[in-house]
Amino acid sequence: xxxxxxxxxxxxxxxxxxxxxxxxxxxxxxxxxxxxxxxxxxxxxxxxxxxxxxxxxxxxxxxxxxxxxxxxxxxxxxxxxxxxxxxxxxxxxxxxxxxxxxxxxxxxxxxxxxxxxxxxxxxxxxxxxxxxxxxxxxxxxxxxxxxxxxxxxxxxxxxxxxxxxxxxxxxxxxxxxxxxxxxxxxxxxxxxxxxxxxxxxxxxxxxxxxxxxxxxxxxxxxxxxxxxxxxxxxxxxxxxxxxxxxxxxxxxxxxxxxxxxxxxxxxxxxxxxxxxxxxxxxxxxxxxxxxxxxxxxxxxxxxxxxxxxxxxxxxxxxxxxxxxxxxxxxxxxxxxxxxxxxxx
Amino acid sequence: xxxxxxxxxxxxxxxxxxxxxxxxxxxxxxxxxxxxxxxxxxxxxxxxxxxxxxxxxxxxxxxxxxxxxxxxxxxxxxxxxxxxxxxxxxxxxxxxxxxxxxxxxxxxxxxxxxxxxxxxxxxxxxxxxxxxxxxxxxxxxxxxxxxxxxxxxxxxxxxxxxxxxxxxxxxxxxxxxxxxxxxxxxxxxxxxxxxxxxxxxxxxxxxxxxxxxxxxxxxxxxxxxxxxxxxxxxxxxxxxxxxxxxxxxxxxxxxxxxxxxxxxxxxxxxxxxxxxxxxxxxxxxxxxxxxxxxxxxxxxxxxxxxxxx
Numbered sequence: 001x002x003x004x005x006x007x008x009x010x011x012x013x014x015x016x017x018x019x020x021x022x023x024x025x026x027x028x029x030x031x032x033x034x035x036x037x038x039x040x041x042x043x044x045x046x047x048x049x050x051x052x053x054x055x056x057x058x059x060x061x062x063x064x065x066x067x068x069x070x071x072x073x074x075x076x077x078x079x080x081x082x083x084x085x086x087x088x089x090x091x092x093x094x095x096x097x098x099x100x101x102x103x104x105x106x107x108x109x110x111x112x113x114x115x116x117x118x119x120x121x122x123x124x125x126x127x128x129x130x131x132x133x134x135x136x137x138x139x140x141x142x143x144x145x146x147x148x149x150x151x152x153x154x155x156x157x158x159x160x161x162x163x164x165x166x167x168x169x170x171x172x173x174x175x176x177x178x179x180x181x182x183x184x185x186x187x188x189x190x191x192x193x194x195x196x197x198x199x200x201x202x203x204x205x206x207x208x209x210x211x212x213x214x215x216x217x218x219x220x221x222x223x224x225x226x227x228x229x230x231x232x233x234x235x236x237x238x239x240x241x242x243x244x245x246x247x248x249x250x251x252x253x254x255x256x257x258x259x260x261x262x263x264x265x266x267x268x269x270x271x272x273x274x275x276x277x278x279x280x281x282x283x284x285x286x287x288x289x290x291x292x293x294x295x296x297x298x299x300x301x302x303x304x305x306x307x308x309x310x311x312x313x314x315x316x317x318x319x320x321x322x323x324x325x326x327x328x329x330x331x332x333x334x335x336x337x338x339x340x341x342x343x344x
Numbered sequence: 345x346x347x348x349x350x351x352x353x354x355x356x357x358x359x360x361x362x363x364x365x366x367x368x369x370x371x372x373x374x375x376x377x378x379x380x381x382x383x384x385x386x387x388x389x390x391x392x393x394x395x396x397x398x399x400x401x402x403x404x405x406x407x408x409x410x411x412x413x414x415x416x417x418x419x420x421x422x423x424x425x426x427x428x429x430x431x432x433x434x435x436x437x438x439x440x441x442x443x444x445x446x447x448x449x450x451x452x453x454x455x456x457x458x459x460x461x462x463x464x465x466x467x468x469x470x471x472x473x474x475x476x477x478x479x480x481x482x483x484x485x486x487x488x489x490x491x492x493x494x495x496x497x498x499x500x501x502x503x504x505x506x507x508x509x510x511x512x513x514x515x516x517x518x519x520x521x522x523x524x525x526x527x528x529x530x531x532x533x534x535x536x537x538x539x540x541x542x543x544x545x546x547x548x549x550x551x552x553x554x555x556x557x558x559x560x561x562x563x564x565x566x567x568x569x570x571x572x573x574x575x576x577x578x579x580x581x582x583x584x585x586x587x588x589x590x591x592x593x594x595x596x597x598x599x600x601x602x603x604x605x606x607x608x609x610x611x612x613x614x615x616x617x618x619x620x621x622x623x624x625x626x627x628x629x630x631x632x633x634x635x636x637x638x639x640x641x642x643x644x645x646x647x648x649x650x651x652x653x
Contacts, residue, residue, distance in 0.1 A: 070622070072619065075626075075628040075629040075632075076578060076629070078574075078577065078578045079568070079572055079574070079575050080386060080564070080568075080575060080576060080578060080579075081578065081615070083386060083567075083568060084386050084612065084615060084616065085619060087382040087383070087385070087386065087616075088382075088383075088616050088619050088620065090382055091371055091373050091374045091379050091382055091383070091616075091620075092371060092373070092620065093373055103479045103572040103574075103575070104479050104480075105479040105480050105481070105568075105569075105570035105571070105572060106479060106568045106570060106571065106572040106575050107568065108568060108569040108570055109483075109566075109567045109568040109569045110567075110568070112569065113382065117378075129480075129570075130569075
């Protein structure tokens, strides 16, 4: 071993020790390699996800926390291709593979191969059902409930709600909607008097809301699924009705509208969605597993909530046409892990 | 002509060898029993589907429904065949028969196969969604153990490829009926004049294609352990490329089963090679195309030279 290598490894030990001083039982991961297997990069959410990955893992590699963290996206969004990609990663000798999967089930064979080769597999967003893999899933039901909870704080007297749903027949839409209705049961002062499908798109939402508005009584709040809040606001404005409390979904246009309203008439609301940076949470979870931390197989993604206090900051950090993002840190991952342990 | 038929198989073999050597150079870890199996196990269903495609190209047609059909078979395998093996086998047999019927229909009504199979791909896709609306299902245990079997000395993927190539070589090149079937691609009219019922031969070719596609779907589920209605959509183009890469031609009944299997292996390996090279995914499809063009250009050059001499 040359002097420079010796110094380098000494430096990494120091960095690792200072980073994990409270977690002294954890092993050093500075020689471990982590790969990202991603199935699709064709929308702004996925692009933000990959950018976050590069930012956070680039820093982690520079700090010597891990040896490598390469991102790989399949050229076509196909399960068979991703399965081959995962098998290649096993051959390349990665210690952990972080996956956003093309299919919850069709990669199971390849993932089983990875597990039996001693590779740690962490799936997020597009999760996999293979039991040997870790899953970082989104609790869409809770996202629905949270909206009604917020409304109950702001409007203790209750009133009529309008629900904007997503794309019919998609699992996410059913889950969020179920959460909203469970929330309404918990806070019976609210009643959902109308429900339309906005397909997570501003223009569709605007048309749908404009269509149903004339038949509705006074609306105090609008519960949404993200990507539809701005359209709803425009529909209310066009109909000449008072703007109700619209829960937003972290899109840039929604936050911009919120800021303008706030400056004009003190409008306040909240905005909630999943940050594309969840890829970095998966990275830290994989790192923690490699370090020997006991991690439950099922974890839940924390929501990214934008409040009046954080609005300016979030809006400034979000590119036009994109969605608010957050990069996760090692501490965030440790908190998620300990929460999941506590829930058991 | 003798020379021509000899290097027809030579070129695919050379391309595979060169690519394999380059892969081993890039990733020495792949040069092991375990590594070779991981490199090639997903090529086994592709090889089977490529043989299916070859059966159809052999009679001068082309099958654009392979991907959707293999996906449908995968869905049936992960559900019906697992829960109720009798019913599953019956349904799969019915699918093979419907392929044969399709071949007869295309010949009887003189329909363009490209249009009929494109239309059928939507029917297969719809049926797959009907059987398995959301991804899931379970591979039957016997199938999983078959596809993960570890034979001594040579890995499953290699053994299976040799077996597929050997069996289909006997079937298509050596046997009498295989020769007649290739004759249908060469000159259907003279085969008809010689007393063969061309409609039956076409049905036979399509039926065999259906059979190999069914095997492909079953093998795929054995590897993935469960199915998805879109699992094999890429197979349509991969199989056509595999047949051509393996020395087959679109017309004239000039096909090579051994070449087709090698073509399927080469395509699979090309994708792995590119990812070992850490090539950005944006370039990978283009690079895959470039590999294909390179091999075809080489073939064209050889053919021209052979004709000139």
